[in-house]
Amino acid sequence: xxxxxxxxxxxxxxxxxxxxxxxxxxxxxxxxxxxxxxxxxxxxxxxxxxxxxxxxxxxxxxxxxxxxxxxxxxxxxxxxxxxxxxxxxxxxxxxxxxxxxxxxxxxxxxxxxxxxxxxxxxxxxxxxxxxxxxxxxxxxxxxxxxxxxxxxxxxxxxxxx
Numbered sequence: 001x002x003x004x005x006x007x008x009x010x011x012x013x014x015x016x017x018x019x020x021x022x023x024x025x026x027x028x029x030x031x032x033x034x035x036x037x038x039x040x041x042x043x044x045x046x047x048x049x050x051x052x053x054x055x056x057x058x059x060x061x062x063x064x065x066x067x068x069x070x071x072x073x074x075x076x077x078x079x080x081x082x083x084x085x086x087x088x089x090x091x092x093x094x095x096x097x098x099x100x101x102x103x104x105x106x107x108x109x110x111x112x113x114x115x116x117x118x119x120x121x122x123x124x125x126x127x128x129x130x131x132x133x134x135x136x137x138x139x140x141x142x143x144x145x146x147x148x149x150x151x152x153x154x155x156x157x158x159x160x161x
Contacts, residue, residue, distance in 0.1 A: 047060050090139070100125045
């Protein structure tokens with residue numbers, strides 16, 4: 001089965017998982033997916049089973065949707081059908097990471113239910129969002145460079161000699 005590594009190194013990086021070692025780009029992609037998955041799991045495990053306080057319940061409800069969605073959308077982006085699709089999915093993952101960070105901040109600052117169990121999750125959400133933002137920016141830049149290069153080559157080939 002072919003696996004494409006779109007997160008690092010663009011579309012050209014393919015590996016046959018069962019036949020040869022993973023490329024460094026694919027290893028970084030899988031490591032990031034694992035990091036974000038662990039972040040989501042840690043959030044879910046920190047969530048109290050019952051929450052009586054309305055504000056706590058609402059913020060936790062949003063957080064337990066946003067954190068796993070961050071991981072889900074990152075993995076969806078890895079299976080994107082095009083650069084445009086990849087960027088769109090990464091932007092959704094970025095929004096979910098930012099929402100997770102905001103919810104974690106609310107829990108901490110307002111001292112809502114289980115705020116003491118959050119540890120450094122707010123900082124982890126911030127780092128994940130920064131990584132996703134860099135991926136979106138770099139992918140856009142790379143895509144634009146490729147389009148401009150193709151345009152220049154086409155113009156070069158059409159000039160009369």
